[in-house]
Amino acid sequence: MIRRYRLGSGRAYPVSLPVVVTEPLVRVQGLEKSYRRGRRIVSALSGVDLIVPRGELLLVMGPSGGGKSTLLNLIGGLDSPDGGTIRVAGCDVTGESGRGLDRYRRDHIGFVFQFFNLIPTLDARDNVALALLARATPWRESRRKAEELLESLGLGERLGHTPAEMSGGEQQRVAIARAIAGDPVLLLADEPTGDVDAVTTASIMEMLVGLNRSRGLTIVAVTHDPALIEYAHRVVTLRDGRLEG
Ligand code: ADP
Numbered sequence: 001m002i003r004r005y006r007l008g009s010g011r012a013y014p015v016s017l018p019v020v021v022t023e024p025l026v027r028v029q030g031l032e033k034s035y036r037r038g039r040r041i042v043s044a045l046s047g048v049d050l051i052v053p054r055g056e057l058l059l060v061m062g063p064s065g066g067g068k069s070t071l072l073n074l075i076g077g078l079d080s081p082d083g084g085t086i087r088v089a090g091c092d093v094t095g096e097s098g099r100g101l102d103r104y105r106r107d108h109i110g111f112v113f114q115f116f117n118l119i120p121t122l123d124a125r126d127n128v129a130l131a132l133l134a135r136a137t138p139w140r141e142s143r144r145k146a147e148e149l150l151e152s153l154g155l156g157e158r159l160g161h162t163p164a165e166m167s168g169g170e171q172q173r174v175a176i177a178r179a180i181a182g183d184p185v186l187l188l189a190d191e192p193t194g195d196v197d198a199v200t201t202a203s204i205m206e207m208l209v210g211l212n213r214s215r216g217l218t219i220v221a222v223t224h225d226p227a228l229i230e231y232a233h234r235v236v237t238l239r240d241g242r243l244e245g
Contacts, residue, residue: 023053023054024052024053024054025052025053025054025055025088025089025185025218026050026051026052026086026087026186026218026220027050027085027087027088028048028051028075028084028085028086029084029085029086030047030048030084030085031045031048031049031050031074031083031084031085031086032045032046032047032081032082032083032084033067033070033079033082033241043240043241044067044070044241045070045071045074045081045238045241046242047084047242048071048084048241048242048243050071050243052186052218052220053218054185054216054218055216055218056218056233057208057209057212057219057221057231057233058219058220058221058232058233058234058235058236059221059222059229059231059234059236060072060221060223060235060236060237060238061223061224061226061235061237061238062224062237062238062239062244063224064224066237066238067238067240067241068190068222068238069190070241071222071238072188072220072222074086075088075186076105076109076188077096077101077104078105080094080097081094088104088108088109088186089108089185089186091104106134106135107182108184109184109185109186110179110180110184110187111179111187111189112172112175112176112179112187112188112189112190112192113175113189113191113192114190114192114195115195116163116168116171116172116174116175116195117175118163118174118175118178119163120164121162122162123159123160123161123162124150124158124159124160124161124174124177125143125147125159125160126143126146127163127174127175127178128146128149128174128177128178129143129145129146130142131146131178131179131181131182132145132181134182135182146177149177149180149181150174153173153176153177153207154173155170155174155177158170158174167200168195168196168200169196169199172192172196172204173203173204173207176192176204176207176211180211180215180217184217185217185218186217186219186220187208187211187217187220188220188221189208189219189220189221189222190221190222191223191224192204192208192221192223193205193225193227193228194223194224194225198227201225201228205228205231206231208221209231
């Protein structure tokens with residue numbers, strides 16, 4: 001099935017570019033997660049069902065405390081649910097633990113966080129190279145590949161810069177390069193534009209849209225910023241742990 005999606009200010013990517021939506025990449029069924037807070041049990045997710053087709057750029061929105069980060073962490077195998085199932089690219093995430101989950105995260109998932117989480121003492125190239133080293137690529141080769149990737153993403157002039165020497169937007173774009181260095185099938189972004197201004201938000205979102213269109217990278221991003229809606233194929237809302245829309 002071919003659908004055409006509106007792409008608001010994603011100026012670098014023509015509005016008419018078709019996206020082929022194929023089989024589900026992510027299948028979440030009946031997801032439940034609670035946390036204990038003192039004597040109280042807080043329900044973070046309650047009976048959440050979600051299907052994300054391959055190639056989709058999905059936004060998860062909703063009020064603070066609605067369960068967005070919890071959902072992202074569970075899909076990414078950073079935490080385990082109390083009930084329900086998650087399948088990603090045929091992998092039964094909820095059936096994995098320990099090393100199986102480590103492998104799942106390493107081989108399938110790229111993470112992007114609000115505060116970039118780059119290593120402050122390393123330059124852009126080495127921050128990205130470290131992600132490749134963790135996938136058993138020799139260091140010299142990791143640095144070469146990191147350099148190629150950063151150049152292809154328009155960050156060639158920042159190779160030798162540490163995070164303190166880059167703007168917030170540049171740091172986030174390096175963090176995105178690091179997240180995709182291992183060729184993940186799914187990119188999970190938690191408030192990727194939460195700490196930057198409107199102009200920088202546009203540059204980060206255009207980079208994500210570019211990766212989505214050029215590589216077919218499936219992206220699930222959590223945000224409370226309505227400015228991101230125009231970049232997404234679909235928006236779902238999480239409120240009080242329940243999915244709407
Ligand atoms: P959102 O990302 O939409 O702001 P969260 O997923 O962070 O929502 O949180 C959902 C609910 O779960 C909130 O009530 C939050 O306080 C609670 N919660 C999340 N993580 C924890 C935790 N580690 N311990 C206790 N409560 C938590």
